[in-house]
Amino acid sequence: MKRLKAPALWTILAAVAVAGIWPLLNRSATLREDMFLILMFVTLASSLNILLGYTGYVNFGHIVFFGLGGYIGFYLISQQGWHLIPAALAAALVTTLLAALMGGAVLRLRGAYFALATLGINEATRAFVTNFKPFGEATGLSLHFSRYQEYGGPASALWFTYALLVIVTLVTLLVSYLVKTSKFGLGLMAIREDEDAAMVLGIHAPRAKTIAFALSAFFPAIVGTLFFFKNGNIEPGDAFRLHMSIEGIVMIMLGGFGTVTGPVIGSAVYERLRGYLLTTPLFKDLQLFFAGMLLLIIILFVPSGFIGWLRERSARLREVLQ
Amino acid sequence: MTDQVILQIEGVTKRFGGLVAVNQVSFEIREGEILGLIGPNGAGKTTLFNVINGVYAPDEGRVIFRGEVISGLPSYEVARKGIARAHQVVRPLNELTVLENVVVGAAYGRRNLPLGEAARVADEVLEFVGLAPKRHLLAGKLNVAEKKRLEMARALAAQPYLILLDEVLAGLNPGEVAAMLDVVRQIRERGITILMIEHLMHAVMNVSDRIVVLDYGSKIAMGTPQEVANDPKVIEAYLGDPKMAQHLLEEQGENEEGGADGHS
Numbered sequence: 217m218k219r220l221k222a223p224a225l226w227t228i229l230a231a232v233a234v235a236g237i238w239p240l241l242n243r244s245a246t247l248r249e250d251m252f253l254i255l256m257f258v259t260l261a262s263s264l265n266i267l268l269g270y271t272g273y274v275n276f277g278h279i280v281f282f283g284l285g286g287y288i289g290f291y292l293i294s295q296q297g298w299h300l301i302p303a304a305l306a307a308a309l310v311t312t313l314l315a316a317l318m319g320g321a322v323l324r325l326r327g328a329y330f331a332l333a334t335l336g337i338n339e340a341t342r343a344f345v346t347n348f349k350p351f352g353e354a355t356g357l358s359l360h361f362s363r364y365q366e367y368g369g370p371a372s373a374l375w376f377t378y379a380l381l382v383i384v385t386l387v388t389l390l391v392s393y394l395v396k397t398s399k400f401g402l403g404l405m406a407i408r409e410d411e412d413a414a415m416v417l418g419i420h421a422p423r424a425k426t427i428a429f430a431l432s433a434f435f436p437a438i439v440g441t442l443f444f445f446k447n448g449n450i451e452p453g454d455a456f457r458l459h460m461s462i463e464g465i466v467m468i469m470l471g472g473f474g475t476v477t478g479p480v481i482g483s484a485v486y487e488r489l490r491g492y493l494l495t496t497p498l499f500k501d502l503q504l505f506f507a508g509m510l511l512l513i514i515i516l517f518v519p520s521g522f523i524g525w526l527r528e529r530s531a532r533l534r535e536v537l538q
Numbered sequence: 539m540t541d542q543v544i545l546q547i548e549g550v551t552k553r554f555g556g557l558v559a560v561n562q563v564s565f566e567i568r569e570g571e572i573l574g575l576i577g578p579n580g581a582g583k584t585t586l587f588n589v590i591n592g593v594y595a596p597d598e599g600r601v602i603f604r605g606e607v608i609s610g611l612p613s614y615e616v617a618r619k620g621i622a623r624a625h626q627v628v629r630p631l632n633e634l635t636v637l638e639n640v641v642v643g644a645a646y647g648r649r650n651l652p653l654g655e656a657a658r659v660a661d662e663v664l665e666f667v668g669l670a671p672k673r674h675l676l677a678g679k680l681n682v683a684e685k686k687r688l689e690m691a692r693a694l695a696a697q698p699y700l701i702l703l704d705e706v707l708a709g710l711n712p713g714e715v716a717a718m719l720d721v722v723r724q725i726r727e728r729g730i731t732i733l734m735i736e737h738l739m740h741a742v743m744n745v746s747d748r749i750v751v752l753d754y755g756s757k758i759a760m761g762t763p764q765e766v767a768n769d770p771k772v773i774e775a776y777l778g779d780p781k782m783a784q785h786l787l788e789e790q791g792e793n794e795e796g797g798a799d800g801h802s
Contacts, residue, residue: 399645399653402634406642409631416591416625417692418617418646474633531674534635 219397224538228477229386232258236382240375248378252446254487255385256439260460261467261479262392263435268465269474270401271428272408273323274331276461277338278436283455284341285311285437286444287351293445294359295350299366300377304441311437312430319429323422326411335458342456356451377446381439388435393476393538395431404428405474459504463490466507469514472521476538481522486510542569544731545590545700549599550609552582552589559585561755562599567700572722572732574746574763576739578775581752583735584626587702590733591623592616604699620648622693626704626735628685632678636669637661639677639688640695647696660695667691667721683714690721694730701725703734707741719745739785743767751775 219225236255239248264278289307292298298306322333346354367373395401403424406414415421444450463486471482486507493499493506518525527534545567552560560582567573575583588594590601592613601609608616622643631639640663644656651659664670667687672680677688686706693701703722707715715738722745726732736742742749743763751759751766753775759766766772 399656402638402642402653403646405634405638406631406646409633410629412593412613413625413629413631414642415613416593416617416623417642418614418648418650418696419642420614534674 219394222393222397222538224477224536225390225393228480229389232385232389232480233382236385240379240382245374248375250491252378252381253491254484255381256443257464257467257483257487258480259381259385259388259435259439261464261471261483262388262476263432264461264464265468265473265475265479266392266395266404267428267432269468269478270396270404270408271425273326273425273429274465275334275429275432276331276458276465277334277336278432278464279457279461280334280338280341281311281315281433281436282440282443282460283338283345283452283457284314284440285433286440286450286455287345287357288437289441290357290359290444290450291351293363293441294357300441300445301380303445304380304438307441308434308437312434315433316426316430319426320422323425323429338456338458338461342452345455346452352451354452356449356454358449359445361448374446377442381442384435384438384442389476389480391431391435392479395428396474396476396538400424400427408474459507462511463507466511466514469511469519469521472523472525472527475521475523475527478521478523543567544569544604545733546602547586547590547599548602550586550589550596550601551598552585552594553597558755560589560596560752563752563755563757564599565750565757565760567731567733569699569731570726570729571747572726572734572745574742574749575733575735575752576737576742576749576766577752580754582755583752584704585755586752587623587704587733587735590616591621591702614646617646617696618648618650620696620699621702622647622696622698622700623702624686624689624693624704624706626708628682628689630677630680630685630688632676634677635674636677636680636688637664637673640664640691643692643695644697647698649697656695659697660691663691663695666694666724668717683710686710686718687721690718694725698730700731700733703732703736705735705737707736707738715741 236251239251260282264275267273267275285307288310289303292303292306293300318337322330325333345351351357364370364373367376403419406417406419407421407424411421467482467486468479470486472478490503493503514521520528523537527537543566547563547565550560550563563586577583589596592611595610600607603619603621608619637660640660641656644659645651645653664673667690669684669687669691672684680688690706707718710718719741722732746763748761749763749766750757751772758771758775759769
């Protein structure tokens with residue numbers, strides 16, 4: 217496979233792998249927590265990018281996959297006694313299946329109507345979970361401390377979860393790249409540019425969009441399970457935070473939508489910025505205000521984002537940077 | 539040209555609310571022919587194209603392509619059967635390169651090719667329509683004439699049996715028209731059947747084997763360019779636009795003198 221030999225792919229995978237393994241080597245828990253957040257955002261943004269960047273459908277409810285996956289995985293671990301890995305995979309599969317069912321319906325809508333429907337999905341799911349007994353209703357679920365023994369105690373459970381996240385992030389990026397450079401990805405991008413023209417060209421748009429939507433749900437669901445396992449409890453307010461969806465969109469736009477590298481750079485930069493704002497007393501309540509301003513500035517002045525801007529510089533860069 | 543019928547339109551009617559856009563239209567296209575579809579603005583030509591390639595399902599009647607009923611199928615399935623289309627209003631995939639645009643056509647067209655092979659077909663088609671030097675440009679950056687060529691290239695890359703050309707000459711200058719007509723003739727030489735809508739009378743009269751005339755959604759005439767241009771009903775249909783009627787007659791004169799230049 218020629219496209220697997222692309223230097224751009226290996227550069228970005230190597231960079232993320234090095235950054236990801238670094239905390240494992242020097243065993244710094246603070247560094248690990250920082251990286252956990254960054255990698256989590258990289259995965260959320262990259263998976264959202266498959267729908268938003270490649271297919272051109274703005275999803276304001278991407279976080280629903282993180283929340284729903286988190287709940288399913290957490291339920292399997294805490295109530296059914298499953299191990300983290302099979303629980304995360306099962307959560308991802310169920311969430312993907314649900315996304316495929318939902319996608320078949322809401323993807324009939326286009327543009328602003330689709331975007332509004334995705335807001336509705338997030339709120340409806342939150343309302344459902346808040347009233348769903350097996351998921352602990354409004355108070356959520358928590359994990360008994362002893363459950364971490366299976367992983368060699370709480371401390372090593374955290375490291376184990378983190379190592380899994382590094383792997384999941386790398387796989388997400390690889391999948392994002394493979395989708396982008398595949399015939400399927402080309403079809404998605406044709407849909408993004410002009411859906412009706414794409415159908416006349418022979419692209420089965422309803423099916424392609426549904427697959428993209430389902431695929432974009434898989435990785436957030438795994439990350440949701442990892443995140444809430446690490447947290448030890450899950451509740452509706454944490455699982456379905458609307459502003460995380462919006463922050464995901466900011467990260468994609470910042471780095472460059474529709475590119476593989478863009479969401480990585482966007483997530484890293486945004487997470488650092490967010491960390492700075494949250495820890496600076498003057499700004500700590502204004503983090504979302506800055507996110508909004510940032511989004512506005514990007515859309516007005518650099519609509520293609522950082523990587524997109526670079527790609528526009530020359531045809532050569534366009535080929536190398538993905 | 540063979541006598542084999544490739545596309546059969548049988549009593550097709552399409553209504554939009556109270557408006558009958560296409561009314562009981564029937565005709566057939568033979569394999570390898572160039573059939574011109576003409577008519578005043580609003581005659582239902584583009585609507586008929588939309589029915590043929592699956593954008594709309596007809597309210598009545600059916601469309602038979604290579605012995606198979608295709609009316610009612612979605613456009614992506616019609617494309618797979620081997621009908622490609624160049625749009626009247628160009629629809630380039632702006633943020634993709636010229637090459638990628640054409641690869642989409644090849645990869646998702648009749649033969650459903652994998653990417654590598656589709657890229658080879660695309661390269662060949664770009665060479666053919668003269669867009670090869672621009673292959674790495676973003677499609678949105680092309681000028682109008684180039685975008686028209688891109689529409690054509692994308693449709694050709696699908697390697698269709700039948701190609702629908704919707705006013706591919708509109709908005710081109712005389713030199714570009716002549717060049718485009720050459721491309722149209724060469725497409726036919728490749729064995730692809732052509733159904734074309736065209737307002738540029740001298741061009742469509744020159745290039746078509748037969749012509750179908752629509753007016754207010756109904757077929758009012760069909761025949762060779764000469765027959766159609768002399769048909770009183772056709773002249774009447776264009777009389778709402780006296781300049782057009784005069785035009786028709788002038789071009790008819792030119793045809794008889796054998797004047798085949800695309801510049802008049």
